[in-house]
Amino acid sequence: MIKISAVIITYNEERNIENCMRSLIDVVDEILVVDSYSTDQTKSICERYNARVIEQKFLGYIEQKNFALEQATYNHVVSLDGDESLSEQLQESIRHLKTNWQFDGYYCNRFNNFCGQWIKHSDWYPNKKLRVFDRRKGMWKGINPHDEIKLHTSTSSRGKLKGDILHLTYQSYSEFNQKIERFSTISAQSYYDLGKKAPIWKIIINPCWAFFKSYILRLGFLDGFNGYVICKQTANITFLKYSKLRELYKKKA
Structure with missing residues (x-):
């Protein structure tokens, strides 16, 4: 055994x-x-x-x-x-x-x-x-x-x-918001360290696709209001990650 x-x-x-x-x-x-x-x-x-x-x-x-x-x-x-x-x-x-x-x-x-x-x-x-x-x-x-x-x-x-x-996971919306902010900062720094880029098209298209995939294709709407909140924040963390990554490159320029 x-x-x-x-x-x-x-x-x-x-x-x-x-x-x-x-x-x-x-x-x-x-x-x-x-x-x-x-x-x-x-x-x-x-x-x-x-x-x-x-x-x-x-x-x-x-x-x-x-x-x-x-x-x-x-x-x-x-x-x-x-x-x-x-x-x-x-x-x-x-x-x-x-x-x-x-x-x-x-x-x-x-x-x-x-x-x-x-x-x-x-x-x-x-x-x-x-x-x-x-x-x-x-x-x-x-x-x-x-x-x-x-x-x-x-x-x-x-x-x-x-x-x-x-x-x-998160037991309040404010806790969720705080974690999204923190995780997007960590992700941006990790992407920067790996040399990943943040062109404008990624900042626009990737969050839209993240929301559509999770809310429509994977039926997030069936989880009601909280399903909408989760899918919206899935898009938001994607937007913040690439926006902060772009900011890092501007600071280093």
Whole structure:
């Protein structure tokens, strides 16, 4: 029987972290939390569930998650954020893996809760994520703050687990607005570091396409007013990202 480590990065997650801990305690053999010096009760809540907590200055989303992977005791891992937890069906799916692990990595659907509503459409569901994997076969990659697990080779084997990752996202519109502002700044800087450009056509066309795709093609309108808010902000973060990227180039000129 294989053993599994749950790996989580946190910062001021006292509102959600207990849900995360409860969903893992009877599923995995180790809970490892890498905390960026939270100023709330995050650390003490984790320790109540016998989690091993390592404090580490925030290195960036991708860098912090890869650091956390390296600290895990076991090679087979479940990687979550502090505002995520496992549904009961997904808990059972992961328990079953301990005696029947077949693939290098496993996808799960992520089910997002926005302002108290579970979002069933737009780009938010099914929000497929590879979060259960053999750390020897993959690592976190991407462009901050949009990170994802990438297995090392195209021939790496992938499976799908039943059940959802339950994600408690923004619980107020103002919180959503603040995160959009912060994430668009991080994205713009990451794009700038990679030498990506921001022509006018991208600032105009990309946000329009982002809204049309999520609201019309992926049926975001079926989620009512909150569906509209989500799709509008999907367009907005795209607009802000490229606008701020353009601004960075002007400042450096």
